[in-house]
Amino acid sequence: MCLGVPGLVVEVDDLTAVVDFWGVRRRVRLDLVDEPVAAGDYVLNHVGFAIRRIPPEDVQTTLELYEQLLKEASGDLMATDVRSEIENLKSEF
Amino acid sequence: MAALEFRDPIRAKALAAALARATGDVGREVSLMHVCGSHEQAIAKFGLRSAFPRDLNVIMGPGCPVCITDQPEIDEAVALARQGARIATYGDMVRVPGTAGSLADAQARGARIDTVYSVAQAVDLARETPDDVVFFATGFETTAVATAAVILAGVPKNFSVLSAHKYIPPVMEIVAEMPGTRVEGFLAAGHAATITGWGIFEPFVARHHLPVVVAGFEPLDILAALVKLVELVRDRAPAVVNMFPRCVTREGNRNAQRRLWQVFRPIGGRWRGIAHIPNGNLRLRDEWAAVDARRRFTIDLASLWQHAPSTLARQCICGNIMAGIASPDDCPLFGGACVPDAPVGACMVSSEGTCRIWHQYGGVPDLTAVARPFQGRDDRGAEGPALRDNASRGPVCPI
Amino acid sequence: MSHLAADDRIMLKHGAGGRAMRRLIEDAFLRAFATDPEVPAGLVGVAAMDDGGAVRLGDRWLVMTTDSHVIQPPFFPGGDIGRLAVAGTVNDLAVMGAPDVLGLTCAVILEEGFPRADLERILASMRIACDEAGATVISGDTKVMGKGEIDGIVINTAGMALAPHLVRDAGLRPGDRIVVTGTLGDHGMAVMATRHGLALDVDLRSDVAPINGLIRAVMTAAPGAITAMKDPTRGGAATALHEMASKSGVGVMVDEAALPVRDTVRGVAELVGIDPLLVANEGKALLGVRADAVGRVLETLRAHPRGADAAVIGVCTEDRPGMVILDTGFGRRLVAEPEGELLPRIC
Known part of the structure; x- marks a missing residue:
């Protein structure tokens, strides 16, 4: 429902920040962000407002959650199967 | 920060396989609903529907603010x-x-x-x-x-x-209570939950005994959240699970x-x-x-x-279509009084709406069986290497 | 009633190159200009809805096309309305298989008060584009309308060229490869970024350029290799591929990973939620190429300065005629045609 785009904060100027989205820069307002933002942080942008500072450790948590899920979902018996599946796919790409 | 990939097609395939296994474990058709237009956009944009198992029915709920x-x-x-x-x-x-x-x-x-x-x-x-x-x-x-x-x-x-x-939270109550609904779990919108926090879904789960999984919008986010949700359905474990912790906290913003x-x-x-x-x-x-x-x-x-038509809206069955208990063919307005240029209901308004897609393609074409381009062809030699020169998997999501 | 309210007036979507425009052309213009069914052997008329029309002259075809150009703003990163007017017409001729331009016409309608300096800048730019295309403006017309009666400037260009064989947009056959001559979405995104007050800081440039030289090179190097051609302007590659697929009676499978799209274009696409496939190009062509000639065609395209980013992006199938299917690497989806003017979206 809400197009949210993550981007990298380049500079902060009081209540706004310049944010880089894949090489596209736009000034984003900081009124709504939940914690202080500094250059080098990632933020989630929606309609020109940062609505979340994205802590790097939370990105890691998300990725680990997915790895965990894969491990659990596949179970011991299936593990080899998935590993070979991933290997096959790697060679395909 | 390293180029952390939430668009990694290799992991996506592995998650799709996990989704198929989890759905297989349930051993019957499972209907889940997302309540977010951006989830539908992402599912459509990345072609994820063709990667869902046949027994998994992901219904587009009333989550597109334009439509509703x-x-x-x-x-x-x-x-x-x-x-x-x-x-x-x-x-x-x-x-x-x-x-x-x-x-x-x-x-x-x-x-x-x-x-x-x-x-x-x-x-x-x-x-x-x-x-x-x-x-x-x-x-x-x-x-x-x-x-x-x-x-x-x-x-x-x-x-x-x-x-x-x-x-958004109140509409989930309405949909959960619709008579005849087959929805067994909800995929909650990660960006709305960034504001409200995932704790807001706890009373809902307690009331309706339906699991809610908060999901992000990259292919891995959606697939992983669906795996989790199907597992919760399989295990009859109504709970709120936050699968988007990089943006969503319990208390929100x-x-x-x-x-x-x-x-x-x-x-x-x-x-x-x-x-x-x-x-x-x-x-x-x-x-x-x-x-x-x-x-x-x-x-x-x-x-x-003064000149407005008597309200056709009364005959519209979008609510039932969104609840997964009717299809566009069941609607008296579909294709006649309700067309993409002059939509009556929400499902015809959105470019990803069920009725719009049915109208454009005469139903929902099954794309699971379509071969990948260039794959398994003997004659790829000529363009094989060249084809991948420009290959890029889209901008690598920076976070 | 609401239906009528929407249809008794021309809307912006009727000029946006998508389905609404095609319906208007079919319902209004084709009815008016339909050709006698006896004639078609020596004629490609409006009913073909191709990039241009053609008349048989002895053993050759005289290809003609006309195009009116309006754009806000008239000067945009990478080009201006003048360059657009020349490139648009030259490219329409080229993708009919007629890259050698005999002559162009130029009719300009100006709004009272339009800056003289801007007009001269536009004309100079037209001249440069003509030189690039090896084309000459041989006839022209000027009108001025009152303030507010027209938005700045409108340029119409028509062009003529001779071709031994026509290349149509309906000639795709199963097995043919789809080749694009360069990156997609540059023009539309560059213009979009300057409109709607998006306030983006990004180096985006329109690709507007005459590409008849590029087309000539590939037609010469690989005679008979090109089965169909179209320039993906308004409505983008999605609309052009739809037209080619449905007129040819084939399905088209596109490999998303193979699409040449600049990172900056992808970035804006993500921000405003618009698919680069739906966005206009003004210096590109989509080619249907016989599978056995793809290597040669690519090599020739890439050796040309306007074809460095050329790529094979898809293949034609017997299956699912008229459908354009995109393989995203995660799954597959149908590529829809845009419904009207593209607007940035928030959800």
């Missing part, structure tokens, strides 16, 4: 535009018809309509012109907080807001929440083609009457409705 903005709300914006106000709004809403045409129709008849990317631009526009600028504010709480922020920061006297903002409720209050109202949703609409609080277009102007809907 009711016709009379659009009529108010059209009436204000005809009365001479300059209407600024998000691009999504411009072509959506009310009972007497869309804002684009009004523009064709001379009204001034400005498409903006941010509500902040609408405020800037008001600063540059002596005219009355009315911001036709659509979107869920994620978008409403931005409207709240500009109002709190102070706006020029000629700026006002026509709020059609919606609040308190700063944004505070601003939201400082400016808006929830009231009941109709959602197009669905139902009356108690507390589903966000209106400006009394102390902001000065910036409330509904109180600043007399909106002359009567003249607009």
